Amino acid sequence: MDPYEDIKLEGHIIDSLLLPRVLDDILERDGEYRILRFRVGREKDDQSLALLRVSASDDAQLRTILRALQKHGVEIVENNDVRVEPAPADGVFPEDFYSTTNLDTFVRLKGHWVPVQWPEMDCGILVDAATGLARTVPLIQVRAGDLIAVGTHGIRAIPLEWDRTGGTFGFMGSAVSSEKPKHLVVARVARLMRDMRDDNKKIVAVLGPAVVHTGAAPAFTRLVSQGWIDVIFGGNAIATHDIESAFFGTSLGISLREGESVEGGHEHHLRAINRIRRCGGIREAVEQGVLTSGLFYEVVRQGIPYVLAGSIRDDGPLPDVITDAVEAQQAMREHARDAGLCLMLCSMLHSIATGNLLPASVATVCVDINPAVATKLSDRGSFQTIGIVTDVGLFLDELVGELENPPPAAPGSDGP
Amino acid sequence: MDPYEDIKLEGHIIDSLLLPRVLDDILERDGEYRILRFRVGREKDDQSLALLRVSASDDAQLRTILRALQKHGVEIVENNDVRVEPAPADGVFPEDFYSTTNLDTFVRLKGHWVPVQWPEMDCGILVDAATGLARTVPLIQVRAGDLIAVGTHGIRAIPLEWDRTGGTFGFMGSAVSSEKPKHLVVARVARLMRDMRDDNKKIVAVLGPAVVHTGAAPAFTRLVSQGWIDVIFGGNAIATHDIESAFFGTSLGISLREGESVEGGHEHHLRAINRIRRCGGIREAVEQGVLTSGLFYEVVRQGIPYVLAGSIRDDGPLPDVITDAVEAQQAMREHARDAGLCLMLCSMLHSIATGNLLPASVATVCVDINPAVATKLSDRGSFQTIGIVTDVGLFLDELVGELENPPPAAPGSDGP
Amino acid sequence: MDPYEDIKLEGHIIDSLLLPRVLDDILERDGEYRILRFRVGREKDDQSLALLRVSASDDAQLRTILRALQKHGVEIVENNDVRVEPAPADGVFPEDFYSTTNLDTFVRLKGHWVPVQWPEMDCGILVDAATGLARTVPLIQVRAGDLIAVGTHGIRAIPLEWDRTGGTFGFMGSAVSSEKPKHLVVARVARLMRDMRDDNKKIVAVLGPAVVHTGAAPAFTRLVSQGWIDVIFGGNAIATHDIESAFFGTSLGISLREGESVEGGHEHHLRAINRIRRCGGIREAVEQGVLTSGLFYEVVRQGIPYVLAGSIRDDGPLPDVITDAVEAQQAMREHARDAGLCLMLCSMLHSIATGNLLPASVATVCVDINPAVATKLSDRGSFQTIGIVTDVGLFLDELVGELENPPPAAPGSDGP
Amino acid sequence: MDPYEDIKLEGHIIDSLLLPRVLDDILERDGEYRILRFRVGREKDDQSLALLRVSASDDAQLRTILRALQKHGVEIVENNDVRVEPAPADGVFPEDFYSTTNLDTFVRLKGHWVPVQWPEMDCGILVDAATGLARTVPLIQVRAGDLIAVGTHGIRAIPLEWDRTGGTFGFMGSAVSSEKPKHLVVARVARLMRDMRDDNKKIVAVLGPAVVHTGAAPAFTRLVSQGWIDVIFGGNAIATHDIESAFFGTSLGISLREGESVEGGHEHHLRAINRIRRCGGIREAVEQGVLTSGLFYEVVRQGIPYVLAGSIRDDGPLPDVITDAVEAQQAMREHARDAGLCLMLCSMLHSIATGNLLPASVATVCVDINPAVATKLSDRGSFQTIGIVTDVGLFLDELVGELENPPPAAPGSDGP
Incomplete structure (x- = not known):
């Protein structure tokens, strides 16, 4: 999977020619885009909305593109690191633990998307702060103090490509x-x-x-x-x-x-x-x-x-x-x-x-x-x-x- | 199927040596028997009961055997012709019609067991008095006046030989x-x-x-x-x-x-x-x-x-x-x-x-x-x-x- | 169902401001629209495409709107009457008959959409040229010479509103x-x-x-x-x-x-x-x-x-x-x-x-x-x-x- | 369940009046019998066979009856104690172990029928020589040296009374x-x-x-x-x-x-x-x-x-x-x-x-x-x-x- 970020454009993006300019900027920098959602304003004065997935062949190039887009005021949809909490006891996750799917999953650590090793459903995600690695952990194997991903921010499960x-x-x-x-x-x-x-x-x-x-x-x-x-x-x-x-x-x-x-x-x-x-x-x-x-x-x-x-x-x-x-x-x-x-x-x-x-x-x-x-x-x-x-x-x-x-x-x- | 009749012996058939004599008589006349039921008296003074199926290779020989057994006072279990009634209307059987199984079936006409042609379940049995033949007839095909077997006497369905x-x-x-x-x-x-x-x-x-x-x-x-x-x-x-x-x-x-x-x-x-x-x-x-x-x-x-x-x-x-x-x-x-x-x-x-x-x-x-x-x-x-x-x-x-x-x-x- | 037509816009419809103008025109005339499909050009010089369903509360108003849009050069997607052929024999449809679904269906006769009476799947559509009415007809009931809808143009099955x-x-x-x-x-x-x-x-x-x-x-x-x-x-x-x-x-x-x-x-x-x-x-x-x-x-x-x-x-x-x-x-x-x-x-x-x-x-x-x-x-x-x-x-x-x-x-x- | 033994009579048991005499002897001593199997000789010189289950209200009375019958030369069908062998290792039965059903079961120890405690299917029977008791034992619970019933003699499973x-x-x-x-x-x-x-x-x-x-x-x-x-x-x-x-x-x-x-x-x-x-x-x-x-x-x-x-x-x-x-x-x-x-x-x-x-x-x-x-x-x-x-x-x-x-x-x- 190429690295990507999802960006949001809101407002009179068609009349104001914002959308065509953003698309131009992506293509000029050898990036790619997919329109995830596109809502045209219902009435003349309504605002429109576009959600785009911007990808590039590597992380560095993606950063370049995103910096270029910032001048248009586009919003990066997911911009937070994953939150972790220590397991309160052996065999117990923190209350708000993220429950895994069996999909390929990534967590955002210090601004980078890190793959979660061993996808398996109904597990937690254990983050090793020292190595910057993440892996699934079954409930029964967690140890008190292990850092476990909580909430939903900074976590991405990639839908299966059929x-x-x-x-x-x-x-x-x-x-x-x-x-x-x-x-x-x-x-x-x-x-x-x-x-x-x-x-x-x-x-x-x-x-x-x-x-x-x-x-x-x-x-x-x-x-x-x-x-x-x-x-x-x-x-x-x-x-x-x-x-x-x-x-x-x-x-x-x-x-x-x-x-x-x-x-x-x-x-x-x-x-x-x-x-x-x-x-x-x-x-x-x-x-x-x-x-x-x-x-x-x-x-x-x-x-x-x-x-x-x-x-x-x-x-x-x-x-x-x-x-x-x-x-x-x-x-x-x-x-x-x-x-x-x-x-x-x-x-x-x-x-x-x-x-x-x-x-x-x-x-x-x-x-x-x-x-x-x-x-x-x-x-x-x-x-x-x-x-x-x-x-x-x-x-x-x-x-x-x-x-x-x-x-x-x-x-x-x-x-x- | 060889022709057969079922006979019943009742009383002190073991002490009185009735049973051994009956068996002798059958075997002497080249008949065969199968003991269908045998109930030995529970207490000393109780009566016993034996139900035997006597068969022979043809109808004439079977009659000979049965005549011989009559002197012992044995009872022939089924000794009546089938009863028939005319269908009251097209497509209607007499109320007490015999409902067929899909087994090979015989009806007793003038003392002889006649096979019912075309075994089929849930039909009636139509008896042709003129020809002495019998066959199944589906309800919808019966015509007013057709002679249809009623009751259960004089009818035999032969259990399938597995x-x-x-x-x-x-x-x-x-x-x-x-x-x-x-x-x-x-x-x-x-x-x-x-x-x-x-x-x-x-x-x-x-x-x-x-x-x-x-x-x-x-x-x-x-x-x-x-x-x-x-x-x-x-x-x-x-x-x-x-x-x-x-x-x-x-x-x-x-x-x-x-x-x-x-x-x-x-x-x-x-x-x-x-x-x-x-x-x-x-x-x-x-x-x-x-x-x-x-x-x-x-x-x-x-x-x-x-x-x-x-x-x-x-x-x-x-x-x-x-x-x-x-x-x-x-x-x-x-x-x-x-x-x-x-x-x-x-x-x-x-x-x-x-x-x-x-x-x-x-x-x-x-x-x-x-x-x-x-x-x-x-x-x-x-x-x-x-x-x-x-x-x-x-x-x-x-x-x-x-x-x-x-x-x-x-x-x-x-x-x- | 309100009457509607589907229209197509192709070209540089975002840069050229064609799309916003069309939407304006519809709303100004009290029409409604739904965007059925919207494809933004992949590269700068690519053309875009929009497919819109335009509806109005009655047929007259819809005509008014469509006339207004024609000046922008939009294309009405379905603009043909249904084609009919006579049944070649009793109980036989023309070879290319339209096979019905069980959905509410309309056929276009002389530019108007006429409902097909009695929706039923796996039938033909019989068109009565005299009365301008249409109804489903099961294969076995068609008579030689009946006019039967053929092909797929000028026929609309309305998806069930769940x-x-x-x-x-x-x-x-x-x-x-x-x-x-x-x-x-x-x-x-x-x-x-x-x-x-x-x-x-x-x-x-x-x-x-x-x-x-x-x-x-x-x-x-x-x-x-x-x-x-x-x-x-x-x-x-x-x-x-x-x-x-x-x-x-x-x-x-x-x-x-x-x-x-x-x-x-x-x-x-x-x-x-x-x-x-x-x-x-x-x-x-x-x-x-x-x-x-x-x-x-x-x-x-x-x-x-x-x-x-x-x-x-x-x-x-x-x-x-x-x-x-x-x-x-x-x-x-x-x-x-x-x-x-x-x-x-x-x-x-x-x-x-x-x-x-x-x-x-x-x-x-x-x-x-x-x-x-x-x-x-x-x-x-x-x-x-x-x-x-x-x-x-x-x-x-x-x-x-x-x-x-x-x-x-x-x-x-x-x-x- | 009343205690019982099964006995066998063979020979010309009807002609010789053996059967009626045996039945008399049982009834005279307040015993009961059930005829399990009865085969009458096919031809005059053939032998007959009767298999009877003789029961009494207690073990002592049953012994009395059986002694009385011995003078007629009847054979007691099952007359052996259960055979046992030591388990060769923990969790292993002797090769010829008796595999239990879930029925009430008895084993014959020193001539007496002893109930097997805790009927359970697919177990062994553990016999405690000291106490004269028997119970089921799951394979995994057997210990080396435990005495386990082997073969089929001296073991009785009582068919469920429906x-x-x-x-x-x-x-x-x-x-x-x-x-x-x-x-x-x-x-x-x-x-x-x-x-x-x-x-x-x-x-x-x-x-x-x-x-x-x-x-x-x-x-x-x-x-x-x-x-x-x-x-x-x-x-x-x-x-x-x-x-x-x-x-x-x-x-x-x-x-x-x-x-x-x-x-x-x-x-x-x-x-x-x-x-x-x-x-x-x-x-x-x-x-x-x-x-x-x-x-x-x-x-x-x-x-x-x-x-x-x-x-x-x-x-x-x-x-x-x-x-x-x-x-x-x-x-x-x-x-x-x-x-x-x-x-x-x-x-x-x-x-x-x-x-x-x-x-x-x-x-x-x-x-x-x-x-x-x-x-x-x-x-x-x-x-x-x-x-x-x-x-x-x-x-x-x-x-x-x-x-x-x-x-x-x-x-x-x-x-x-």
């Missing part, structure tokens, strides 16, 4: 619908994944247990083997049912080869957990030769990091599960900070939790057969979420096919 | 779930379709417009070209959107190649209807070279019959649409009577209507991304309905693949 | 959500109904059979008795189950007093239909003393018109049902034309059909426990639909209570 | 449907609550945040004030949004009085959490006069215990939230053990978690507008769950009304 993902998914709008041609959707998710690989950005996958129940695990395992997935988030259930299927051929007691209930099958998940607990963990079970197939076997083999976050509905749980919610959030947060794309597959709880942590600039694809899940995600502020209402098993099959055999690029058609 | 479809779909139970391994489901639908072809039974497909919206029409068209589909039921919308896509490349105004809204696209469906109306109908549009691609083009080319039933939400409609609900039902009914399998794809209204007309013995596969549709179907009495909650587009792709490349039959595995 | 219903329901936005405080929603529907009564506008109710199943029929009957409902749309099922409940105390065989399945109950609906058929219709059954309670009994007693539209899933049907979809649409259309408010309760098919017929200016409240129904309605273009996701039985109870005991108007609070 | 809740909710069957008469449902939940109060059994309420969003909190608060609720389970969100509404009048930023979005409202929940964190907790905020209204204010005032279990999607969280899933489960488990009725209102995660902990004998009422929630609950093994698909706000209003003004008991009608 083209970023819009170029790929513009056709889906914000609507979540099952009635879209699925071949197109699959092709574009594949393209998005290839874009990430080209740009060296990480792909985070959030998995729910239905990935196993629906028989989608082998297709996803293939994505893992081929190096498409950089980190996996999930809970006790996805790992348990994957391991259950490796040990017993069932998922929640249903045979994945026959589709039928298996005698004693409802106990398999607890037996699977017990066996892994005995080994000391999933990785250990692989090393000891106890776990020899399945999705998490492959994940361990490929050395892909995973975060399994606990929940109160868990049986067991597996030793790998982080049972404390705050710790688990932090483990996920660290991976979320350098994600480029997030694939959310059949998991409401973990997807919402991940959505809470992701910067708005991360493209997010939520695949679920239940339209309510994607709706719920976008209701929570993850506006960049693309909801794909479909069968995850069949979807991953086609996605793997598409990634393995990309269609020849038609010249000019639908291309990058 | 093995018929159970052999193929037993694993799904009655539950409608999206969380089933989809490869299995696809493979078994394919096997069911091959079974139908082997048995020379018809496959009816009921289509909703989402087949077009989701991009599933090309896959379904392939099924049509390869001769899998014998008759198509649908409404104005499925044909309209298919033709819209042939003329304009859109479905409800959404481009099927780009996935995006097209300028003026919301008018395309009405323009498509208008163009077909000008031709006089779909078939005529194909003959005149106006309609040259798409699902209904292929349907016409293959000479496959279709019934498009009107509804009050229709635009246009297309000239092929039967706007009168009673006429449309009758057109569908005639095809439904010799169906072996019914594929219901993304259509609630037409699927329920078809379900109302089908005998219970017709296997029914309902594919919809909305679990409520299949649930609603089975709530309405179409108990043999298998609900598959998935994405119809991706499902049909895999089904076509499965039918074109059947997996080699593994010896002994999962076989017939 | 305040109309927005004043009452603005708080719900377009979102369909179950998570809204329900007391507020009930209170505002009640106010909307009182507004209709005050304005002498009709309230149309569209009912699905769930109104009976959920025990909501008594509450709705109360609305009928108290004169809130002007016309009822529904299908065979709502009337059948209401009458079933009057005759047998069940709905689809479930006892409404005990909530349990009743022996033989699944036959009740067909017996109810049969008994009404014997009487000749619902009204006749009331007159003959056969039907003596329930919703439709009250509807007949109050002399409220109803349209029962047939569908292919109907049993029977009742003699009152219009089985032809085109006839049924027309019967509904005539009532829809003077509706002010439409309450859609638990009926997807009939609600969509009604939505298709209603002008956009009719406030529409769709109550269903299934969010997909309201979503589907608004997807189809009935943008003014307010979806209320709730339990219709409990909702109607509270609505009746609210209408019978309106809260005292708090001064200034949440007022008219 | 009449317990069936007497009240039999009419709803297992089906989850929105189409039930709601007045009946409300009346029966009220009766169930009164039954609990009469029987001195606890009522547990599980609450989701939609209770606040839908405006249902005041009605629920009334239940709390009137002493109907004994313990509350929930998460960070329900308490946060209740407190947000007390502080700011909004829930998730939506005004509960106006129904509209409030400027800055999306920050209210985090500000509410921050303010409570500053006080040190909810109880402290009430004591300090900071929190002065709302549901949790009343909960604190009434001294009702509550468990707020954390999850990874939480903001904050509130200091009262138990962030560790295992600790939170244990806190909930202790309350669950003496529950008689559980009301689950609009919370999927917490309801499933609670369902996992509850004995099958606890009546469970799950109210949600989304049918999938109740379906998911019963899929997980909480078979005694009654799903009520309705609007929780309107439902609680009627429930409060019903509890405050119970209808006069009609003599003989629908009574206990």
